[in-house]
Amino acid sequence: MATITYREAVVRALDEELARDENVIFFGEDVGKAGGVFKVTPGLYEKYGADRVRDTPISEVAIVGAGIGAAVTGLRPVIELMFADFAAVTLDQIVNQAAKLRYMSGGQIKVPLTIRAAQGGGAGFASQHSQCCEAWFMQAPGLKVAVPSNPADVLGLLKSAIRDDNPVIFLEHKNQYAEKGEVPDGEHLVPFGVAKIVREGSDVTIVATQRMVAVANKAAQELATQGISCEVIDPRTLVPLDMDTILASVKKTGRLITVEEAVHAGGWGGEVATQVTDAAIWYLEAPVIRVTMGSSNVPFSQPLEEAVIPDSKRVVEAVHRALKP
């Protein structure tokens, strides 16, 4: 067991897969010579050379398209879009092309492409550099979506993403890059579609992703001191989504709270909640509560930004409300 940062987990996964399979290539804006804007990919350019690790012009449409075409013809490209917000300039290539080519071609085409991007707020980057964008991708059947919350999952999920024959959107939380965590020694792969029960509990089920996992845990700890037992679940991948684990937990606790660092409409919490209220409503002993950013944009000013992003206080309130007789 070594302790590494979320950032180091990214580069380790890329390094291991670039070394393992010569068909793996990696490109994006300033990911090569400079080692990435988030300093996430240092050394890869020097180690694997200018052919396999490339800097690109500022051309997200061309970057994703090149990734698709290379994947269709036999490579396993990993591309970086830097800030996930920038996916909006190339959404067509992602949701209309990468996601649908296999379907439209009747299964002739395979797109083993991994698209990395950093999302999330909390650092004062304002409205155009702070969004959580998973919803854009969950709506495109054909795309898998990973949202790792810790270094071990970054490592294991990114390696699985690169080996997956489907296009994968790999969303890193930019405010977690410095977070440390233990990772197993040797090869570490985390399968898609397997949620992690981060904390066991019996009174309330809390589903959270990325930075919100820690927020949920903090709330759970505080609630434990009040004799309230929370089960915290991290889906780890949103497509595929491990509803079995979530449903089993809700059937046990009878209460569901989702915690999202995203706007309410279209968020993954809606998918989790509606699958639960369709399949397990008779088990529910409380309203299903979604803790989200509501209908807010991410402001620059610190107190305002802290007000829109869910914190443990809001999770605690939600749990109390769910437990109100």
Next chain:
Amino acid sequence: MATITYREAVVRALDEELARDENVIFFGEDVGKAGGVFKVTPGLYEKYGADRVRDTPISEVAIVGAGIGAAVTGLRPVIELMFADFAAVTLDQIVNQAAKLRYMSGGQIKVPLTIRAAQGGGAGFASQHSQCCEAWFMQAPGLKVAVPSNPADVLGLLKSAIRDDNPVIFLEHKNQYAEKGEVPDGEHLVPFGVAKIVREGSDVTIVATQRMVAVANKAAQELATQGISCEVIDPRTLVPLDMDTILASVKKTGRLITVEEAVHAGGWGGEVATQVTDAAIWYLEAPVIRVTMGSSNVPFSQPLEEAVIPDSKRVVEAVHRALKP
């Protein structure tokens, strides 16, 4: 009361607003000289001239951007993106710029822009020309979203959209253009955020939009013959969303079914359903069921396309399930 088509309602709304306010302009690909790819805008170019009604190059980013800049500086542009699927090539201008400029500028900027696009399947246009895209826009606070289901609402909502000081996404269903309906004589405005109870009922609440309203009605008629009374609600606008009307109905019926011509994840049904299960779960006597396209793309082949798009049979099944003791 005149009877006009959904298509004619679009051009009537544009004509009335272009005539009423010289600040209203209209542009897009082939909307002028040719009268639009869906033959929705004939005569406007001849009537209002090449300055106010313009054909553009195939440049959706430039089109939306020009609409934003013109709106910010005092005009009330209406632009057409033809197929809503194409919004994916310019999503940044829509969700990162149009939606956020006012917020990021601390309220200095106003963007009275109306973006028209035709969405929906059923005509054999395959995966890249048949999507319902409302979810992309609902997730961007600052954008209003209209989804008219009949000629009167097209007329009244489009006129309201053009007069709105916020950016509005106006989604027409391309398979409804030929549908006829009555429209009031004289000026007809429909306010945003006011749902329409299309059919009153007491056993089940069915919320549906656009082509699914007719599907829900058909199911309701069939169910009526079985002694089951359905209330069918058409929200008409998804942002703002009239939850009061929906909640009142669910509190009366105790059962909620949403019918969407879209993929399950991220759909508006998730927003409706989770707001209900948060605010009114104690009124629910059945699982909340969402009838959607599940996790499918829209295929070309007719029998396959008919299989993915919800029909009245699936709605009837859902109602029966909701009524199962």
Next chain:
Amino acid sequence: MSMTVTTTLKLDAATRLHMLHQMIEVRSVEARIQELFLENVIRGTTHLCDGQEAVSVGMAAVIDAKRGDTVTCTYRGHGHALALGLPLKSMMAEMMGKAAGCCKGKGGSMHLTDMSKGLIGTFAIVGAGLPITNGAALTAQIKKTGAISISIFGDGTANIGAWHEAINLAAVWKLPSVFLCENNLYGEYSAYGDTAPVPNVADRAAAYNIPGVIVDGQDAEAVYAVVKEAADRARSGAGPTLIEAKTYRFRGHSRTDPAAYRPAGELAAWQARDPITVLSARMIADGQLTESELTKMKNDADQLVEETTRWALEQPYPSVDSVNDDIWV
């Protein structure tokens, strides 16, 4: 500035005959498809290419799928697909949404695909194919296969961002990409000159420091020559070329377009340079073909298309259970 190439290259009789044969077949297919649409046997929309067949066959003659050469094209792709070798049956069945179609009925007219023939995608979003061709070219560059990738698109496409980004990236990375523009004078119902500020699409090549070549799109041999030269250049590592084939669609943009926007006489003037006539006349002059052989070729093509149509009509639709197949690997 771009240069105009008027080639005097003469291909051997066999190659010419093959090209002529393909063009005649495409012409016959397009006519039949239009009828089938009007009869509502085929649904949705279609974008016919008759008048532009020389581009399809000139381009296809350069492609070697075995080596890994690839092509991306647009919804106006029937001719390109057939010229690349997509079996007529697979295409006709696909047009009707039948299980025997190349895409199992899921793609239809706008998404013909045949990986075995190098046709890695037909894109219905304007400009979407160019960036993807770069990716195929990138694979060739990294794996040193000597393969190239050709992206075919129309004149109106030169105004969309994807076009600019893709050509720029290919130029910067010296990718073995070939950008082949079919300038048929219109983008939908808009004349080229109404939406672009430069006389020729190829004039824009200078902005990427790559060659811009204009060729007679009605002359299959001339198209072959410039595409071959661009392909050789790409294989040599010298990077991409932007080719503009001046051509014309004999029909409207899509099924529903009567093409009323065309000036009187324009169609007739272009029909006078029908690519089938251009090549067949040359072959007759060179003693490689007789009028009666030409007539027979046309009749044979019509008959083949008719038989294939009947065959396709009898094919079953895909089973409804297959609707969610092929979303995931």
Next chain:
Amino acid sequence: MSMTVTTTLKLDAATRLHMLHQMIEVRSVEARIQELFLENVIRGTTHLCDGQEAVSVGMAAVIDAKRGDTVTCTYRGHGHALALGLPLKSMMAEMMGKAAGCCKGKGGSMHLTDMSKGLIGTFAIVGAGLPITNGAALTAQIKKTGAISISIFGDGTANIGAWHEAINLAAVWKLPSVFLCENNLYGEYSAYGDTAPVPNVADRAAAYNIPGVIVDGQDAEAVYAVVKEAADRARSGAGPTLIEAKTYRFRGHSRTDPAAYRPAGELAAWQARDPITVLSARMIADGQLTESELTKMKNDADQLVEETTRWALEQPYPSVDSVNDDIWV
């Protein structure tokens, strides 16, 4: 091909003094902002413009907000905003996310906006400002106000689709837009030549059949001259111009960038052509300024910035209840 303009225009002493004063103020502000970031008084990120001040003041001297002239710029916009007249207090408060900021603390460094000064937006998405400038130009064209709109962007931006689409539309519609590129040799950490295949951004103007002009971005008067000419051309209805100002940022791309990628001596060479020195030397030579006056101007600027900083530090944050204000009209 683009043409290089070396102007000999001499502005009057008052205008020169105003430009010099603004450049000195911007320089002082940027230095202070960098400190405040390092002290974590300002959060997030910032993109300083020192070294590029001549572009800001030369551009701003052409803008008449009263007439309706507008500007869109980028996250590297402090200098442009101040030169256009954004009050220093509004800016400093905004940098700290205070209620007194021009955007009430919601925008920060990357989104400075002042509608009253014609600054209709500062965009943090590369290329996003150009299409929006066209819209402002469209309003001017339709309302015949005689106004123009300038979009300012960097060299790396010329590779993104929005750039191509916007310049093309402006050329086709002959919009009164002016596209002003600050070529500071780098896009983030990438040298211009590594991501573009042409020597100059302005070389691409030919692809849109509009003038492409290269100007010394360290010479405020030269920048003024070319922007003025482009603005007059736009007002006359002749359409847009693409201007490339050759300049250099004296610091890294953003707060966290040590700019290790710069070749040795490059910074020094450009500092030798510091825009403040270029103009002040000329004024001293022309007897319009003395060394001591110059020194006093710099000290006064530092003092003003210091006072404004202290003022801003004492300003309150916006109330948390305001977080959802200004999403909707």
